[in-house]
């Protein structure tokens with residue numbers, strides 16, 4: 001097993017990796033459950049008198065969610081009820097100076113680590129450990145704490161590099177999410193198992209579908225991922241809203257695999273029968289997938305689909321959700337996501353809802369977290385854990 005905060009010596013200078021990756025709307029970072037959860041870890045460390053520098057990422061280069069962490073520091077300060085200082089630099093002179101001045105009980109947030117090219121370089125953990133980012137920062141601290149369970153599936157420098165050269169500990173979020181998700185993987189279900197797959201990240205989900213073929217009876221598809229599957233099934237859908245680029249690159253990468261999945265288990269994959277879009281008057285309108293004739297950017301699944309998915313949920317003993325079925329942040333396009341989540345909440349099936357964005361829908365629409373068996377702040381990491389796949393961050397911490 002890995003070491004936890006219970007094993008940490010007193011008065012350490014700590015580099016703590018969290019995952020505060022958040023929805024960004026019109027440049028504004030939205031508060032979400034990740035902040036509250038990581039704030040608990042940071043509060044415990046600061047209250048114990050450790051000096052805490054925090055490393056985190058936001059978005060991916062090229063996307064409009066790829067922004068600095070200045071707003072994150074403000075949101076974290078509110079959750080922690082103490083100042084979280086922010087430095088617009090990750091491992092250069094300005095950050096080294098700020099780290100130098102960091103006292104026990106203080107918290108400092110460094111700049112978005114994905115602004116450093118080395119973070120995302122396609123390298124082995126050994127090579128990541130030799131990056132300038134890891135070599136420089138590791139020299140400034142006594143130990144490294146990884147609390148970023150929701151990024152535990154990414155072999156990036158800040159996740160797999162530091163534990164090779166520093167004493168490494170799992171934070172409280174890492175520890176509790178790991179325990180909860182590993183326990184789920186060991187459960188067996190007598191009845192039917194459904195998996196709701198939506199959101200924007202097709203590669204995370206496709207790998208999972210290939211691995212859970214023995215466990216999952218029905219996949220309920222929606223979101224961008226659902227449209228990619230519809231496109232593979234021959235429908236003329238999958239057009240980005242202006243300014244986004246979700247479809248073409250993912251289609252080029254995943255077309256073949258999606259076709260193979262449809263060929264192998266088409267009878268278990270349920271695709272939307274209708275979709276919703278914004279009409280000229282700015283209202284929600286719906287159309288059956290069979291009737292789609294012109295290029296349209298769809299933003300939700302339609303009401304016929306919700307009805308079908310609700311009845312699958314009602315017949316299931318376990319339901320796992322990863323990714324939203326539509327742009328639920330906009331009330332007009334929340335019907336798919338909220339409809340399915342409410343259907344799950346009405347039953348007493350075993351249920352897990354994951355994804356930083358998706359889990360946010362629960363509080364946004366006034367649902368009760370207690371109506372679900374487990375709500376994870378992780379998405380890709382949790383669905384991988386369900387399949388028994390190892391997570392690189394955990395492997396690194398266990399070394």
Ligand SMILES: Nc1ncnc2c1ncn2[C@@H]1O[C@H](COP(=O)(O)OP(=O)(O)O)[C@@H](O)[C@H]1O
Nearest residue numbers: 199200201223224299326327355356357358379
């Ligand atoms: N048709 C769609 N077009 C654009 N965005 C979508 C669509 N359907 C879902 N989404 C977006 O997907 C996001 C969730 O995606 P993702 O990041 O994959 O999941 P999570 O963060 O829950 O793991 C939501 O914020 C939602 O707005």
Ligand SMILES: O=C(OP(=O)(O)O)[C@H](O)COP(=O)(O)O
Nearest residue numbers: 019021150151355356378379380
């Ligand atoms: O939000 C995240 O993952 P999730 O969308 O699977 O919950 C993590 O921060 C990982 O981000 P990434 O998928 O851009 O590597």
